[in-house]
Amino acid sequence: MDTSIDRSFGTELEVGDLYLVPFAHAVQKFAGKDPADWQDRWGHAIKIKRYSQWYVTSDGTLLNSNGTRLMWTYMDENGQIKNASSSKDADRSRWQGAELISPIMHKSEIDDFHAELADLIDIAKKQGAIFSPELRHTTHVHVGAEDFTFEDMKKLLISFKKASPWIEENLVPKNARYPVRWLKKHNMAAIEEAENVEQLFEAYRLRPSGEAVPEDNFVWRKVMNPGPWMKWYLSNEKESAPTIEFRCFPSTDDPGRIKNWVEWCLNFVETGEVE
Structure with a gap:
């Protein structure tokens, strides 16, 4: 990255x-x-x-x-x-x-x-x-991820897993439909030990749609769900560029809040830090 x-x-x-x-x-x-x-x-x-x-x-x-x-x-x-x-x-x-x-x-x-x-x-x-x-x-925020490698993806998914309690407490509306506690079902050891995309999908309970993603030629495809508040929109050369979508923000009529959320998402994607 x-x-x-x-x-x-x-x-x-x-x-x-x-x-x-x-x-x-x-x-x-x-x-x-x-x-x-x-x-x-x-x-x-x-x-x-x-x-x-x-x-x-x-x-x-x-x-x-x-x-x-x-x-x-x-x-x-x-x-x-x-x-x-x-x-x-x-x-x-x-x-x-x-x-x-x-x-x-x-x-x-x-x-x-x-x-x-x-x-x-x-x-x-x-x-x-x-x-x-x-x-x-x-409010949903998409961040471009066209430069991500498998290792970048793995690192960010681990960061998202670790940050999920903070995200739930500070960002997710209290009446939200799906609590981030759902993420606790994931096996962190398996995530950290994953050596290829398929193992990472298995560890995160993700399934690629259609044919498997080749290990030696990482190709973004369709949609992968690390959890209810984050989605990877994966695509090939015929579709739009891959993005990471954050779905944890409420609607608001304050453009300054939305700007702050965008900046938070950009920073999190590049650093894995929540604050």
């Missing part, structure tokens, strides 16, 4: 109550794009990854204060909750909640990220957004 590189990152911020489509169009305008070009990643034939700009997408896990759930239900003009269909644009126009996805940015751009995020949070709040940990709205 090269700690001197301008490491990449990205974020996902979940919000509730605002209407998905108007917010998506507003973010398109903010990004200098035509609102008519916006396309949700769910319910459309073409699923687009637009990590070069700020973007909005639906997420079926998002809850709203009126009892509706994004993609699943909406409230009609009579105040009744109705089932929704992702294939119907008429239903989509009534969906509430959104996931705001940042473009891929780099450590050197952290101040630009903060300023742009502040503007977009302001837009969301003006459209009625709520940022509710009580409704399990969260």
Whole structure:
């Protein structure tokens, strides 16, 4: 791992109550794009990854204060909750909640990220957004890991294991769905003794999807889960670059807190230190 590189990152911020489509169009305008070009990643034939700009997408896990759930239900003009269909644009126009996805940015751009995020949070709040940990709205941070070797991966997984009690106490919302205590099931001796990717997957109870990763040619593939608050998004040359995702942060309307979390994640990936 090269700690001197301008490491990449990205974020996902979940919000509730605002209407998905108007917010998506507003973010398109903010990004200098035509609102008519916006396309949700769910319910459309073409699923687009637009990590070069700020973007909005639906997420079926998002809850709203009126009892509706994004993609699943909406409230009609009579105040009744109705089932929704992702294939119907008429239903989509009534969906509430959104996931705001940042473009891929780099450590050197952290101040630009903060300023742009502040503007977009302001837009969301003006459209009625709520940022509710009580409704399990969260913030996710992705950190680029395209330069990681097997040894780098092993070192970071060990650091994450050791740091999990601190993460649970200081970062994870108290009403979180899956406690980090789940990580105590892992066999630390087996993790530390692993000599190749397969042994590490076995020790961490991870399973590669499809064919095994060759020991002499470490290739990132699909998704691996060291635990409920960390994911490795692994890819090959035809997909996006590999990232490490941290899923332990609550949603917030404070862009400064999110900036601090990004900086924490970048530092943890490169040093394994939590404070």
